[in-house]
Amino acid sequence: EAKIELYTKQGFADLPICMAKTQYSFSHDATKKGAPRGFVLPIRDIRASTGAGFLFPLVGDMPTIPGLPTRPAYYHIDVDTETGKILGLS
Secondary structure, three states: HHHHHHHOOOOOOOOEEEOOOOEOOOOOOOOOEEEOOOOOOOEEEEEEOOOOOOOEEEEEOOOOOOOOOOOOOOOOEEOOOOOOEEEOOO
């Protein structure tokens, strides 16, 4: 709740929420396959991916990867039409 309040104060109140959890279960526990009933969903943190435009609660124990930049790298890649060389890849 404190993180959502912080993101709201920072101007991200209207971002949609995308759950980050195991793909094996609707719960946080990968051993509870499918759609188990009667579980509590522990949210250990909530993060903002402002470039992609969403908040994501972290459910259970899982690693995350870095988010995408607000300006994708393809904006800096081009082809020199005279030489055929690709520019912007280093």
